[in-house]
Amino acid sequence: MFINPEFTLYQAPKHVPIIYPSQLNTFMKKLNLWTGKLNGKHKKLTDLLVSMHLVESPYHRIPPYEYEWLRKGIICSSCQSFLVSVTGRKVGCGDCGCEESIDSVVLRSVKELKLLFPDRKITTKGVQEWCGGIVSKKKFKNILSKNMQAIGYGQWTYYE
Ligand SMILES: [Zn+2]
Numbered sequence: 001m002f003i004n005p006e007f008t009l010y011q012a013p014k015h016v017p018i019i020y021p022s023q024l025n026t027f028m029k030k031l032n033l034w035t036g037k038l039n040g041k042h043k044k045l046t047d048l049l050v051s052m053h054l055v056e057s058p059y060h061r062i063p064p065y066e067y068e069w070l071r072k073g074i075i076c077s078s079c080q081s082f083l084v085s086v087t088g089r090k091v092g093c094g095d096c097g098c099e100e101s102i103d104s105v106v107l108r109s110v111k112e113l114k115l116l117f118p119d120r121k122i123t124t125k126g127v128q129e130w131c132g133g134i135v136s137k138k139k140f141k142n143i144l145s146k147n148m149q150a151i152g153y154g155q156w157t158y159y160e
Contacts, residue, residue, distance in 0.1 A: 073132030
């Protein structure tokens, strides 16, 4: 049974009972219509499947990283290029030509920062540094206070 919707199997042997991603829905419907009685064999199979269930994938391989090691700056949302420039309230990509509003770019960068460093507080200074200082601190402050909740006061303000 292949569950990856992007999977393709070429030259599969005909006698093997394979269920392809495109057949999954029909297969599940058929399975749900089955009215037979459950017995000990089913219970055993259920227990086996439950015992084999993995919450975390063993194939996750996140490389070690530190804040200082990472390149600062904003990246294009469609091609991940660092070659972006700010014009007014728009950010344009020098590689693929796509445009995005500055607010959306900054909020996307905040999401990155939170995902990579969940213990770091989101501050104007921190976000400005993370974004490579593409716009003024005042602009960053405006964007953060418009879209997030400010906690604290003055230089200790952070956003959630
Ligand atoms: Zn791009």
